[in-house]
Amino acid sequence: xxxxxxxxxxxxxxxxxxxxxxxxxxxxxxxxxxxxxxxxxxxxxxxxxxxxxxxxxxxxxxxxxxxxxxxxxxxxxxxxxxxxxxxxxxx
Amino acid sequence: xxxxxxxxxxxxxxxxxxxxxxxxxxxxxxxxxxxxxxxxxxxxxxxxxxxxxxxxxxxxxxxxxxxxxxxxxxxxxxxxxxxxxxxxxxxxxxxxxxxxxxxxxxxxxxxxxxxxxxxxxxxxxxxxxxxxxxxxxxxxxxxxxxxxxxxxxxxxxxxxxxxxxxxxxxxxxxxxxxxxxxxxxxxxxxxxxxxxxxxxxxxxxxxxxxxxxxxxxxxxxxxxxxxxxxxxxxxxxxxx
Numbered sequence: 001x002x003x004x005x006x007x008x009x010x011x012x013x014x015x016x017x018x019x020x021x022x023x024x025x026x027x028x029x030x031x032x033x034x035x036x037x038x039x040x041x042x043x044x045x046x047x048x049x050x051x052x053x054x055x056x057x058x059x060x061x062x063x064x065x066x067x068x069x070x071x072x073x074x075x076x077x078x079x080x081x082x083x084x085x086x087x088x089x090x091x
Numbered sequence: 092x093x094x095x096x097x098x099x100x101x102x103x104x105x106x107x108x109x110x111x112x113x114x115x116x117x118x119x120x121x122x123x124x125x126x127x128x129x130x131x132x133x134x135x136x137x138x139x140x141x142x143x144x145x146x147x148x149x150x151x152x153x154x155x156x157x158x159x160x161x162x163x164x165x166x167x168x169x170x171x172x173x174x175x176x177x178x179x180x181x182x183x184x185x186x187x188x189x190x191x192x193x194x195x196x197x198x199x200x201x202x203x204x205x206x207x208x209x210x211x212x213x214x215x216x217x218x219x220x221x222x223x224x225x226x227x228x229x230x231x232x233x234x235x236x237x238x239x240x241x242x243x244x245x246x247x248x249x250x251x252x253x254x255x256x257x258x259x260x261x262x263x264x265x266x267x268x269x270x271x272x273x274x275x276x277x278x279x280x281x282x283x284x285x286x287x288x289x290x291x292x293x294x295x296x297x298x299x300x301x302x303x304x305x306x307x308x309x310x311x312x313x314x315x316x317x318x319x320x321x322x323x324x325x326x327x328x329x330x331x
Contacts, residue, residue: 017127020192024131024185049308056317
C-alpha cells in the first residue's frame with residue numbers, strides 16, 4: 001500500500017531542492033528520536049530506582065517479620081508501603 | 092496523574108502528522124516562486140510558532156507559580172520552556188537548511204527574523220545554567236519563574252519589533268501586501284501547525300509524567316528513609 005503512495009503524488013523534484021527538503025524533515029525526525037532516546041534512558045533510571053526502593057522495602061518487611069517486637073518506628077515504615085501509604089498526591 | 096490522556100493525545104499527534112505530511116507532499120501545490128523548497132515551511136514555521144508560543148506559555152505558568160507558590164507550576168514552566176528550546180533547535184536547523192537552499196548561505200546576519208529568533212533561543216538557553224547556579228530549591232524556583240516571566244514578555248515584543256522592521260527578506264506566510272496563502276496551502280499549513288502543537292502538548296505531558304514518576308519514587312525513598320540516588324538532576328524541578 002505504501003509503495004503505491006508515490007504513484008498518486010505529483011512528480012517530486014528530488015534533485016537539488018529535494019535534498020534540502022528531505023534534510024529538513026530528517027532533522028526533525030532525528031530530533032524526535034534523540035528526545036525519545038533520552039526519555040527512554042530517564043525511564044530506565046526511574047525503573048532502576050523503583051526496583052531499589054522495592055528491594056529496600058522488602059528487606060525492611062522481612063526484618064520486621066523477623067523481629068516483631070521492634071516498636072512503632074519499624075511498623076510505620078512498612079505501613080507507608082501499603083497502597084494508601086505510598087499513593088502519591090500528584091496534582 | 093500527569094499521564095492521564097497521554098495515550099489518546101499521542102494517537103491524535105501521530106494522526107495529525109500523518110495527515111499533515113500527506114497534505115504537504117501529495118496535496119499542497121508547488122510554490123510558484125520557491126518551488127519544492129517551500130515544503131520546508133510546513134515544518135519550519137509551525138515549529139517556530141509553537142516554540143515562541145511555548146515560551147510565552149512557560150511565562151504564564153511562571154506567573155501562576157509566583158502567585159500561588161505551588162511548585163507544580165514551576166515544573167510546568169520548566170517543562171514548557173524545555174520542550175520549546177528543543178523545538179527551537181529544530182527551527183534553527185530547518186531554517187538554516189532552507190536558507191542554504193534559497194539564499195545560498197546557512198545563516199544571514201542582517202536578517203532580523205533569523206537574528207531575533209537566535210537571540211530568543213540563546214536567552215532561553217541561559218535558563219538552565221541560571222537554575223543550576225542556585226542551590227536552594229525554593230529560591231531556584233522563584234528566580235526561574237521571574238526569568239520565565241521576563242523572557243516570556245520579551246518574546247511577543249521581539250516578534251512585533253521584527254514585524255515592524257523594514258527589511259522583509261524573510262518570507263511572510265500570512266497577510267502580505269500581495270495577499271495570503273492560497274486555500275490549499277493554508278489548509279496544509281494549519282494541519283501541520285495543529286500537528287506540531289499537539290506534539291508540543293504531548294511531549295510536555297510526557298515529560299511531566301516522567302518527572303512525576305521520579306518524584307513519587309523519591310517520596311517512597313524518603314518514606315523508607317533510604318539513601319538518595321546518585322546523579323539525580325539538581326536543576327529539574329521535582330513533581331510529586
